[in-house]
Amino acid sequence: xxxxxxxxxxxxxxxxxxxxxxxxxxxxxxxxxxxxxxxxxxxxxxxxxxxxxxxxxxxxxxxxxxxxxxxxxxxxxxxxxxxxxxxxxxxxxxxxxxxxxxxxxxxxxxxxxxxxxxxxxxxxxxxxxxxxxxxxxxxxxxxxxxxxxxxxxxxxxxxxxxxxxxxxxxxxxxxxxxxxxxxxxxxxxxxxxxxxxxxxxxxxxxxxxxxxxxxxxxxxxxxxxxxxxxxxxxxxxxxxxxxxxxxxxxxxxxxxxxxxxxxxxxxxxxxxxxxxxxxxxxxxxxxxxxxxxxxxxxxxxxxxxxxxxxxxxxxxxxxxxxxxxxxxxxxxxxxxxxxxxxxxxxxxxxxxxxxxxxxxxxxxxxxxxxxxxxxxxxxxxxxxxxxxxxxx
Amino acid sequence: xxxxxxxxxxxxxxxxxxxxxxxxxxxxxxxxxxxxxxxxxxxxxxxxxxxxxxxxxxxxxxxxxxxxxxxxxxxxxxxxxxxxxxxxxxxxxxxxxxxxxxxxxxxxxxxxxxxxxxxxxxxxxxxxxxxxxxxxxxxxxxxxxxxxxxxxxxxxxxxxxxxxxxxxxxxxxxxxxxxxxxxxxxxxxxxxxxxxxxxxxxxxxxxxxxxxxxxxxxxxxxxxxxxxxxxxxxxxxxxxxxxxxxxxxxxxxxxxxxxxxxxxxxxxxxxxxxxxxxxxxxxxxxxxxxxxxxxxxxxxxxxxxxxxxxxxxxxxxxxxxxxxx
Numbered sequence: 001x002x003x004x005x006x007x008x009x010x011x012x013x014x015x016x017x018x019x020x021x022x023x024x025x026x027x028x029x030x031x032x033x034x035x036x037x038x039x040x041x042x043x044x045x046x047x048x049x050x051x052x053x054x055x056x057x058x059x060x061x062x063x064x065x066x067x068x069x070x071x072x073x074x075x076x077x078x079x080x081x082x083x084x085x086x087x088x089x090x091x092x093x094x095x096x097x098x099x100x101x102x103x104x105x106x107x108x109x110x111x112x113x114x115x116x117x118x119x120x121x122x123x124x125x126x127x128x129x130x131x132x133x134x135x136x137x138x139x140x141x142x143x144x145x146x147x148x149x150x151x152x153x154x155x156x157x158x159x160x161x162x163x164x165x166x167x168x169x170x171x172x173x174x175x176x177x178x179x180x181x182x183x184x185x186x187x188x189x190x191x192x193x194x195x196x197x198x199x200x201x202x203x204x205x206x207x208x209x210x211x212x213x214x215x216x217x218x219x220x221x222x223x224x225x226x227x228x229x230x231x232x233x234x235x236x237x238x239x240x241x242x243x244x245x246x247x248x249x250x251x252x253x254x255x256x257x258x259x260x261x262x263x264x265x266x267x268x269x270x271x272x273x274x275x276x277x278x279x280x281x282x283x284x285x286x287x288x289x290x291x292x293x294x295x296x297x298x299x300x301x302x303x304x305x306x307x308x309x310x311x312x313x314x315x316x317x318x319x320x321x322x323x324x325x326x327x328x329x330x331x332x333x334x335x336x337x338x339x340x341x342x343x344x345x346x347x348x349x350x351x352x353x354x355x356x357x358x359x360x361x362x363x364x365x366x367x368x369x370x371x372x373x374x375x376x377x378x379x380x381x382x383x384x385x386x387x388x389x390x391x392x
Numbered sequence: 393x394x395x396x397x398x399x400x401x402x403x404x405x406x407x408x409x410x411x412x413x414x415x416x417x418x419x420x421x422x423x424x425x426x427x428x429x430x431x432x433x434x435x436x437x438x439x440x441x442x443x444x445x446x447x448x449x450x451x452x453x454x455x456x457x458x459x460x461x462x463x464x465x466x467x468x469x470x471x472x473x474x475x476x477x478x479x480x481x482x483x484x485x486x487x488x489x490x491x492x493x494x495x496x497x498x499x500x501x502x503x504x505x506x507x508x509x510x511x512x513x514x515x516x517x518x519x520x521x522x523x524x525x526x527x528x529x530x531x532x533x534x535x536x537x538x539x540x541x542x543x544x545x546x547x548x549x550x551x552x553x554x555x556x557x558x559x560x561x562x563x564x565x566x567x568x569x570x571x572x573x574x575x576x577x578x579x580x581x582x583x584x585x586x587x588x589x590x591x592x593x594x595x596x597x598x599x600x601x602x603x604x605x606x607x608x609x610x611x612x613x614x615x616x617x618x619x620x621x622x623x624x625x626x627x628x629x630x631x632x633x634x635x636x637x638x639x640x641x642x643x644x645x646x647x648x649x650x651x652x653x654x655x656x657x658x659x660x661x662x663x664x665x666x667x668x669x670x671x672x673x674x675x676x677x678x679x680x681x682x683x684x685x686x687x688x689x690x691x692x693x694x695x696x697x698x699x700x701x702x703x704x705x706x707x708x709x710x711x712x713x714x715x716x717x
Contacts, residue, residue: 129498130497130500131496131497131498131500134495141497141498141500142500143500143501149496149497149498149500151489151496153488156485156488158457159453159454159456159457159458159461159485160457160458160460161461162457163460163461163463163464163469164461164462164465166458166461166465166467167462168465170417170443170467171465189451190454190485193451193453194454194458196449196454197448200449354499355495355498356494356495357494357535357537357559361634362634363637364534
């Protein structure tokens, strides 16, 4: 019925908690499937691929935080505890669907096949870094893997994802865009503008919110009133689902269904994955100042990787010997790649001025030439670039 | 050739851009059926369909965010911000996103196709929120191009070039002369170069530099000055970023004097950047201090806008002061 025709004659307010969305869960922590739960269609090969990416992400995060603590790396940002969400969503997509993530979704990149060398080249900003040493560690991107380069400002990727998906719809290529963001970023204006535009313009985009409880130190209880992020989509006239973000099967199934709505019906969808950021916000953060260990332990007991492992064991698709071997291999790979990446040459001085425009304008070329003249005069002060001033 | 006003020239440029490339998409507030509040997008939805010319919800940051994504996908979005005064909610999407898209990804991704059109400037009784000239805020942002046309012929050629330029372009349209500025415009497809100033009139005593609607005031002031025997060289900067310092410097080396004018406030205005560069390049050629004739350092007024604006009389006085220094 038309909005103008729905009339009442008593002053009835709709309560702020009128819409409470439940959490869709499939797996229990012991790896058993909850009776009656709807499970995704996953074969052994894909299940093992997902598990591999989750374990790789955990190993990478542990090793690189240690490297940061040793002073080898300026900065790092872990995704510990959220691997089921970040890998599970990617596993539900077509590999050519666009991903526009926030910064804690290395699991999705790992699933798509970003190599350990590619991770390391970005982290160390060496001559092989696609980003040419311009962004802080963890700002990955891959054109080949349809993974948009990460941008630090929060929520900017959300309206961009709506626009990207609109282009996909016009191209008629049956692909969608998935944008990922935290529950804190969902407070930004860009989030609201994006959801409204996507709903009005009917674009094939999936808004995936990782509700991990914290925006740096601010708990979600101080981020929003009401029933979290999922009901907001309904306000914009969009379908919405809340899912257990530590349950890889639930994440995967919810995303498979969301993708169908997006691609087959040009319907935007919101998925809110409930999880917990077990690690600090980043290597620059110390959570002991704002939360207690008991809370962390409660969530550590819900480890999403362990939950999936238990399920794999129950399927007879996995065993402890293979687990041990996988961990050893991955740790070796990460360490070896880190050593190589660290030894690689640094970026070219010329790349100070490239990619600002398609071609450097005259003024930028002049500025580079004066800089080179200055470095030639004081080479000792600029050890990174002094050697390369006169040869690319 | 056809006689067109500035709005018709812009509409014609959009029409040609959409006809020649089906990736060109026009959108913004009221841009669809209505054709925009100034009618710059008239009939485009009728001709090219709702998918390629449409209304958006009222959310500038959403419009430019959406445009950035669309451009990254390979489309050629031409987004309209209804008034330049309302571009600020989109500042982050322009300054932190569009301008840095290619740089931060090492050229893996770009928003090459993006053009943002927006009407700017005063003189229409628009008060503080329908009159501003915010070009200087954006001129401080590497990665953007900024273009301001002065008449219909320029508007069509510069807009077509902006849409096809492989960089994000901010295209400021002088709304005061949208209908008042009328001229002969080639009906065919043509482009005018970005980043190049144009010398409109050669002269010997002083260089007068401006852009957009302010060119009209500059030309009037030059006529007054000529009557007093002062020979003025008149230059339209056309592009604020990157700007054509070579043409301006060559002119100042000849005339020895420079006057720059814009409607925006003096402090932090783009005239300051030009003055700094030109004194550096032409120090020994200068016969008088570089003169800036601009709006006051206040919000844009309503009732007193005539007093606020740098009109031809203020320019004429400044020309005489500079010549008699």
